[in-house]
Amino acid sequence: MSLIHALQSALGENAVLTQQADRARYEQDWRGLVNNPSLAVILPKTTAQVAEAVKLCAAHGARIVPQGGNTGLVAGAVPILGPDQVILSFSRLRAVRDVDLLSDTITVEAGLTLATVQQEAVKANRFFPVSLAAEGTAEIGGVISTNAGGLQVLSYGNMRAQVLGLEVVLADGTIWHGLSGLRKDNTGYDLKQLFIGSEGTLGLVTAATLRLYPPVATRASALVGIENIEQGLGIFTSIRHAAGNALTLCEFCTQPALSLGAAHTPNGRLPFIAPAYLLLEISALEGARDPREMLETVLMEALEKGRVLDAAIAQSERERLDFLALREAISEGELREGGAVKHDIAVSLSRLPALVRAVEDLVARTYPSLRPNIFGHVGDGNLHVNIRPPAGQTMADIANHKAAITRDVESLAISMQGSFSAEHGIGQLRLLGMAAHKSQTDLALMRAVKQALDPEGRLNPGKTIPES
Structure with missing residues (x-):
């Protein structure tokens, strides 16, 4: 039986896309830089189906390219040119398996979008902090596999800091059941860390147990005009001293960058023109000091002392979101222009x-x-x-x-x-950087881990580790 027929038998015919027109959007990266053919795109619905598909591809000598929302910027979720490859999309694995409010955890499948995880947290009167411009499309498995950062790393850490446990399909089709919600487990290697940030080259993340946080009661945002990055760091230091971990966002943009964002935001406009900008946000829990008061105090002093050129504090939630939209539209604006x-x-x-x-x-x-x-x-x-x-x-x-x-x-x-x-991350587009800048010891250790977990090189070929 051919691989395609075997996959159709295991997953159902409508879960195996073989026509070029159906495969096209999965084969090209978000930036439109890489577009290589696949044998098929498969859409399993369960972890068991993912495992079965991995076994079938291994038996037929095909490699697997795992793909979430395909929003990455280094072509890590699309095929390379050469070997037979099957794209495995997680878009149908979208269950919320558990919400544990006492432990403040949520367990979700890999195909759930980041925005949906945020919404599920809100439904539970909790907060999930990872936030990206592509959060409406980016899927949680991809966010984990790339160890994504985003706008609130400053206070909460990147995706690695949010993961308590994982379920992973290994290169031979074995399912590793590591969905622990424990904060403390000192029983040997922390295996989940191998898969976070490995870009699907060591195993396929099918589900995750993630941290939840108390809900944010109030936020205050400001757009600050500055002469240069030195002024920006001075303001960052002052506000961090006043707010501590409540300072959840501090973005620097040169004037051309933020103007580009404004040009590609509906009704986008800059409240004033400056050589550069800081976008600041302070978030507060119930009963904490008013974040707006903190922002006003620091920025008023800075204006009086000439340490900033101008400042606008958002007067409503709509204005706060408008400020964020300016920053988040920069990459899309670049692509369009x-x-x-x-x-x-x-x-x-x-x-x-x-x-x-x-x-x-x-x-x-x-x-x-x-x-x-x-x-x-x-x-x-x-x-x-x-x-x-x-x-x-x-x-x-x-x-x-x-x-x-x-x-x-x-x-x-x-x-x-x-x-x-x-x-x-690295994907396909940063392999030259890896070869140029990583030490031989670093690369040897990475290759040893890859050899241990995927000795046949079946998972996401041509990504992360340059050829020796």
Whole structure:
């Protein structure tokens, strides 16, 4: 029996897509940079069906490309060119298996979107903190497999910090039942950590037990105009001192970046023009100090002392969401206006000003016709340094410069003891960076783990680990 017929028999014919028109949207990454064919796209409904599909693909020598919402930025959820590959979509695994309010946990299947997990938490009078621009499409299995970050890492940590337990299908079809909700379990290796951030190369996450938090009672947001990143870090320090962990969001955007977001937001407008901006948000639990009062106190003092240029505090929930929309629309705006050479780098906070200056100097000196677009998460040192083509040109016009730009930007981050991929992962598009910047010891350890869990290389080939 052929692999396709075997999959149809196991999953049902409507769960196996073989026509090119049906496969097309699964085979291309979100940025439209990679588009390679698959044998089929399969849509199992249960963990048992995932396990059976893995066994069938192994028996027929086909590799598996796990895919969630396909919102990643490094082509980690689409096929590579070459070997026979089946895309396994988790979009039909969407059950909420359990909500434990005493333990403050929720157990969900991998295909549930991040936004739905947030909504389920609200229904239970709880809060789930991971928030991304793509949260309406991004699925929880993919968010775990990429260890996604987002806007509130500053206070709550990235996705790794939210995961208490996992259910995983291994490369041979074995199901690992690790859905523990325990906060403390010191019985050997913490196996779930192997799968978080491994981009589906070690196992396929089918369900997860996640932390829930007390609901946020009130929020206060402000958009602050600043001269430069140095001023931004000064304000960040002042507000963090006043608010502590209640400061849940601190985003830095240069003026071109936030203007791009405004241009691609319905009714988007900047309340004032400044060389750069901070977007701040303080969140408070019931009975805590008024976050608006904290923001007003710090920002009024900063304005009086000339430490900021201007500031606007959201006067309503609608205005707060409008501020967030400006920031979240930047990546979509870039894509609509021709794309960018994208980078996701991080350094320690003390080195952020040097990094921003170095990037600006690099572009001005070496690529003077190109347009730097810098924005990101000041609180955790993660900046998205994207280089856009000249106005009126496309990425095709600067194709000859892409590799050199990426090499130069990544090298700046590494020279400052930073990371060349802070939250986007490796996928297919950052393999050169892995080969260039990871030590041979790092790579040898990763290959040893891969060999132990997936010796035949069946899971998500051509991702995360460069060929030796």
